[in-house]
Amino acid sequence: MIVWINGTHGVGKTTTSALVQELLPDSRVFDAEKVGGVLMDITPGLPETDNFQHWDPWRPLVVEFARRVLGYVGGTLVMPMTVLVEDYWREISDGLAAYSIPVRHFVLHADADTLRARIDGDTVMGPSWFRHAYVEPYLEAARNWLHADAEVIDTTGITPADAARRIADSVRAGGS
Template sequence: MIVWINGTHGVGKTTTSALVQRLIPDSRVFDAEKVGETLMDISPGLPATDNFQHWPPWRPLVVETARRVLDYTGGTLVVPMTVLVEEYWREISAGLARHGVPVRHFVLHADQDTLRGRIEGDALLGPSPFRRAHLEPYAEAARTWLHDEAEVVDTTHLTPAQAAQRIADAVVREPRPSRTRAEVSRP
């Protein structure tokens, strides 16, 4: 299965995902951003874009990588990845469904003031114009489709450890049917 942790940049997906991975037995973190970084390394480069998710190969490569890893390892993949374009989410989730890979889709949410404070106060990355630029697209996605497509975890007053525990508890409490590695790879 995949535990997809969505939400805007700076909400705590990476930190929370590492904690979720420790709470769910036989799980691994798969950073789908690395697929985008691989595409960015192609030389000469792919057509210019401000977001590698706009490149059509990214989405099916994420699906294929995730399913192949699950076929090889079994267990659970925890995927911390912002996807704010509904069409892209539908393509990824449909691709995983075609391969019989169940997905638990969570969105880490915080109110705009909290998000701005986290972005401005990030001791590791510092204030990030990139993260600030995604606040409104996230808010729009949350209003129009994203919160309807996922289990929302409001992190406004939660630590990353508390958010991770809520996600892990939800996954353990309502597990998907277990499948063998061979079943994961079936088209």
């Protein structure tokens, strides 16, 4: 199974994913961003873009990597990854479904003011123009498709540990 933790940059996916992994036996974290990093290392480079998700190979490579890892070690992959383009999400989720890999899709949500404050107050990465640039696209995706496609965890007033417990409890209960 895959537990996909979606939401915009800076909402707490990486922190929450590590905590979810601690709560779900036989699980491991796979950050699909690393697939993008591999693609960025190809030289001479791929076409210029502001986001590696726009490169056509990224999405099927994420599917293939996840499939191969699950086939090798089994268990659950916890995948923290922002996907705000509906067509990209459909390509990934349909690709995983073609291999009969169940996906539990969660979205970590916070209101715009909370998101901006978290981005500006991040003591590890510091304020990030990249993260700020995705607040509005996230809110648009949330209104148009994303929240309807996933289990939404509002993180505005809770800790990452609380969010992780909610995700793990939902996964263990088998709900959607």
